Amino acid sequence: MQLLYQRGRGLIVAIPWLWLALFFVLPFLFALKISLSEPQLAQPPYLDWIRDVDDGLVTIKINFYTYLLLLEDSLYVDALLSSLKVAAISTLLCVLIGYPMAYAIAKAPDNYRLPLLMLIILPFWTSFLIRVYAWVGILKNNGLLNQLLMGIGVIDQPLEILYTPTAIYIGIVYSYLPFLILPLYATLVRLDPILLEAAADLGCRPWKQFMSVTLPLSMPGLIAGSMLVFIPVMGEFVIPDLLGGPSTLMIGKLLWLEFFSNKDWPLASALAAVLLVVLIVPFLVMRHYESRAAQESE
Amino acid sequence: MQNPDQQFPWLSVDEEPIVRIQNISKVFGTVYAADDVNLDIHRGEFFSLLGASGCGKSTLLRILAGFETPTNGRVFIDGQDVTDVPPYERPVNMMFQSYALFPHMSVQDNIGFGLKQVHLPKSERLQRIDEMLALVQIEKLARRKPHQLSGGQKQRVALARALALHPKILLLDEPLGALDKKLREETQFELVNIQERLGITFIIVTHDQEEAMTMSSRIALMHEGRIEQVDPPRRLYEFPATRYAAAFIGQINLFQGHVISQQDDHVLVHSEDTSSNLMVRDSQPLAMNMEVTVAVRPEKLQVMANQDSDQPNRVSGNIVEIAYLGDVSIYHVQLASGKRIKFTQSNVQALAEQPLTWGQQVVLGWAYESCGVLTR
Numbered sequence: 001m002q003l004l005y006q007r008g009r010g011l012i013v014a015i016p017w018l019w020l021a022l023f024f025v026l027p028f029l030f031a032l033k034i035s036l037s038e039p040q041l042a043q044p045p046y047l048d049w050i051r052d053v054d055d056g057l058v059t060i061k062i063n064f065y066t067y068l069l070l071l072e073d074s075l076y077v078d079a080l081l082s083s084l085k086v087a088a089i090s091t092l093l094c095v096l097i098g099y100p101m102a103y104a105i106a107k108a109p110d111n112y113r114l115p116l117l118m119l120i121i122l123p124f125w126t127s128f129l130i131r132v133y134a135w136v137g138i139l140k141n142n143g144l145l146n147q148l149l150m151g152i153g154v155i156d157q158p159l160e161i162l163y164t165p166t167a168i169y170i171g172i173v174y175s176y177l178p179f180l181i182l183p184l185y186a187t188l189v190r191l192d193p194i195l196l197e198a199a200a201d202l203g204c205r206p207w208k209q210f211m212s213v214t215l216p217l218s219m220p221g222l223i224a225g226s227m228l229v230f231i232p233v234m235g236e237f238v239i240p241d242l243l244g245g246p247s248t249l250m251i252g253k254l255l256w257l258e259f260f261s262n263k264d265w266p267l268a269s270a271l272a273a274v275l276l277v278v279l280i281v282p283f284l285v286m287r288h289y290e291s292r293a294a295q296e297s298e
Numbered sequence: 299m300q301n302p303d304q305q306f307p308w309l310s311v312d313e314e315p316i317v318r319i320q321n322i323s324k325v326f327g328t329v330y331a332a333d334d335v336n337l338d339i340h341r342g343e344f345f346s347l348l349g350a351s352g353c354g355k356s357t358l359l360r361i362l363a364g365f366e367t368p369t370n371g372r373v374f375i376d377g378q379d380v381t382d383v384p385p386y387e388r389p390v391n392m393m394f395q396s397y398a399l400f401p402h403m404s405v406q407d408n409i410g411f412g413l414k415q416v417h418l419p420k421s422e423r424l425q426r427i428d429e430m431l432a433l434v435q436i437e438k439l440a441r442r443k444p445h446q447l448s449g450g451q452k453q454r455v456a457l458a459r460a461l462a463l464h465p466k467i468l469l470l471d472e473p474l475g476a477l478d479k480k481l482r483e484e485t486q487f488e489l490v491n492i493q494e495r496l497g498i499t500f501i502i503v504t505h506d507q508e509e510a511m512t513m514s515s516r517i518a519l520m521h522e523g524r525i526e527q528v529d530p531p532r533r534l535y536e537f538p539a540t541r542y543a544a545a546f547i548g549q550i551n552l553f554q555g556h557v558i559s560q561q562d563d564h565v566l567v568h569s570e571d572t573s574s575n576l577m578v579r580d581s582q583p584l585a586m587n588m589e590v591t592v593a594v595r596p597e598k599l600q601v602m603a604n605q606d607s608d609q610p611n612r613v614s615g616n617i618v619e620i621a622y623l624g625d626v627s628i629y630h631v632q633l634a635s636g637k638r639i640k641f642t643q644s645n646v647q648a649l650a651e652q653p654l655t656w657g658q659q660v661v662l663g664w665a666y667e668s669c670g671v672l673t674r
Contacts (some may be wrong), residue, residue, distance in 0.1 A: 198394060198400070200413060201391055203416055203463065208415070255319070
């Protein structure tokens with residue numbers, strides 16, 4: 001009986017591991033393998049580095065040149081840095097806008113909370129692509145925003161927003177805000193209001209109550225939400241492509257170009273591998289805070 | 299011998315109370331959590347707000363702390379009207395029922411939290427934290443986080459944190475409610491010792507009458523948002539003012555009757571429950587034939603050897619139940635009217651020669667000073 005129970009538990013734990021192995025580790029190993037091969041004009045567009053030359057003679061030719069190229073050509077480093085910058089600024093904007101929203105929902109009366117949360121989730125019911133396209137219509141020179149602003153006489157000339165970094169930030173913040181709000185809301189709503197009373201009782205004014213109690217105790221949710229914005233924004237392709245115009249340099253867009261336009265699969269795979277390594281760092285930060293928070297909540 | 303004014307400050311006319319609660323009402327929807335409450339609490343008192351759950355005692359405490367605004371009335375602390383003063387500017391601190399320790403701070407940071415808000419220099423702050431840790435005997439736990447503490451240890455940290463600012467008044471909301479029975483009894487005496495040593499006025503909310511009786515200088519018994527009676531524990535027990543107070547504290551026998559005569563120091567009541575006359579020491583003016591209740595505690599009843607039941611305050615009946623509790627036994631006696639009463643006897647001897655037994659007829663009597671007349 002005990003043995004059966006243990007086996008059953010092992011089986012259940014094995015499912016997510018199997019999932020990760022099949023759909024994450026294995027594909028990544030493929031990409032890693034491709035990144036170490038040489039490009040060629042053929043189908044598939046790379047030369048496998050383990051080759052059966054003829055009758056049992058196997059050659060192994062590993063090509064590290066692609067990685068050197070990533071370092072040598074400033075284009076790739078620039079794209080990475082630019083992506084980091086866009087991801088960092090977008091995350092900060094999402095925090096500045098999302099924290100008050102999550103806080104307000106968590107503090108709202110019980111019967112208002114669910115409708116307010118629904119409003120946050122509702123945009124997900126429409127295709128992501130359509131929502132980003134809709135911003136083109138809003139932001140373009142003769143779009144809704146400019147028509148409105150000129151109509152009420154705020155500006156004479158249309159504002160050039162579309163195909164600028166501003167448009168990218170608008171699109172990213174709009175699209176990723178819910179990912180920040182939801183985990184943050186979940187943390188804030190669990191915060192015991194008695195703790196704020198205790199702080200007030202000990203002489204703490206409302207703003208300091210927030211800074212010394214609410215903010216530190218909401219850190220796990222804030223960090224989880226920030227990671228949920230930061231990580232996918234790093235590799236974001238659709239928003240910079242549609243709203244940012246041709247001059248935008250982001251690693252996600254570059255990756256797409258290398259794969260589909262240049263057909264340089266090894267280079268694209270190497271880029272993907274580098275991106276993953278860069279993203280593992282913030283992930284480890286998140287893990288660190290999560291385990292600490294788990295300890296504190298008993 | 300202490301000056302009686304110091305010992306019983308509430309009896310002194312000149313003494314200004316440290317807390318004055320004036321016509322306080324608090325309405326939640328249509329429910330009166332506090333209904334025109336008036337209360338004076340004096341310096342150095344260990345004052346209990348006692349009552350069943352929902353009687354409004356916690357609301358009153360939260361009004362004192364500043365977490366609730368009264369619908370009506372004023373609150374004065376040390377002569378100052380604090381009704382509209384926010385909690386963070388009141389000279390009171392509260393120990394919460396759930397302790398409300400900050401989970402992200404160590405024990406010493408929790409205790410030093412209030413000191414930081416008043417910008418006490420660091421060296422003084424650390425010194426005060428050490429004093430507080432010593433006061434509640436948890437020096438070794440200074441660097442722990444709340445999740446690493448037991449319930450009893452958390453309770454001590456909460457007490458130290460609330461005392462660190464040396465408040466004029468400490469409010470305690472069911473401070474021992476979460477502890478097990480044994481720890482609770484030990485902590486009761488410790489709380490009293492700390493209160494006496496620091497001289498801070500303690501106001502405690504509790505539903506546990508034993509706790510209130512053990513610790514308090516005075517108890518306010520609350521019922522449905524109103525104060526039934528405010529008295530020292532002994533007076534509250536021996537001379538309850540209302541039927542509710544009589545029934546809430548300890549055990550009591552209540553006899554319905556009506557006044558048949560009154561002399562200087564005593565009232566004669568005829569009771570249908572005992573089919574006899576009961577004599578009570580009482581000098582409050584009562585109308586003839588007024589419906590009253592005579593209240594007698596079970597331990598005031600004595601078994602009378604003399605079978606003469608014509609004297610006042612004599613009842614006879616049969617023992618129908620015996621509950622042996624070790625130190626005392628409780629006997630249930632059925633009277634001829636069908637009314638059941640209780641009396642207790644200390645088990646002085648391990649094996650009494652002629653113990654009372656089931657079915658036995660007994661005559662019980664009590665002194666006329668040992669009972670009271672209740673009109674409400």
